Amino acid sequence: QVQLVESGGGLVQAGGSLRLSCAVSGRTFSTYAMGWFRQAPGKERDIVAAISVGGGLTYYADSVTGRFTISRDNAKNTVYLQMNSLKPEDTAVYYCAGRYSGTSYSPNQYPYWGQGTQVTVSS
Numbered sequence: 001q002v003q004l005v006e007s008g009g010g011l012v013q014a015g016g017s018l019r020l021s022c023a024v025s026g027r028t029f030s031t032y033a034m035g036w037f038r039q040a041p042g043k044e045r046d047i048v049a050a051i052s053v054g055g056g057l058t059y060y061a062d063s064v065t066g067r068f069t070i071s072r073d074n075a076k077n078t079v080y081l082q083m084n085s086l087k088p089e090d091t092a093v094y095y096c097a098g099r100y101s102g103t104s105y106s107p108n109q110y111p112y113w114g115q116g117t118q119v120t121v122s123s
Contacts, residue, residue, distance in 0.1 A: 002026045002112045004096050009117030012086055016121070020081040022096030022114055029077040033103040035110060036070060036081045038092035038119075045095070049081060050103040059103060064090075086121045094119050 008020040024032065035050040049070035050059040058070055069082040079096055094117050097110035104110065 002098065004098060004112055004114035006094065006096050006114040006117040009094060009119045011120045011122065014086060014088055014121055014123050016086050017082070017084045018086065018119060020083065020094055020096075020117060020119075022079045022081075024077045024079070024098060024112075026077070029098075030074040031100055032098040032112070033101060034070075034072060034079040035097045035099075035103065035105075035107075036079075037095045037097060037107055038090075039095070039116075040092040043092075045107045047105045047107070048094070050105065051079065052103050053101070057103065059105065083119070086119075088121045088123045090119060091121050092119060093117065 003025040005023045036048040037045050038048050039045040048061055051070045051072055055072050067085045072079040096114045098112040099110045
């Protein structure tokens with residue numbers, strides 16, 4: 001059984017920073033590609049960032065490029081999302097997700113999901 005638990009969300013003013021963490025249970029974390037997604041009220045769940053199994057390849061949505069950084073620590077079974085220069089439009093529930101092998105931009109390709117953590121950016 002694979003479990004993903006996000007933490008680090010909260011309320012922050014525009015221009016501020018947050019660091020999300022996603023702890024993954026199981027001994028095969030190093031074989032999972034990981035992604036961060038977000039979903040705002042009334043909107044679809046969209047990719048924010050993704051990282052390959054070894055961490056050498058990363059992908060970012062255009063809206064967060066240059067502001068967000070995804071990383072992973074395979075020794076700690078944890079993936080991170082450092083979010084800087086936050087904007088009100090970044091407000092959403094943020095989810096981490098995992099899948100075996102290669103990264104994907106589509107939430108439908110990820111079988112493992114966390115419960116989500118709320119990020120609210122005030123103007």
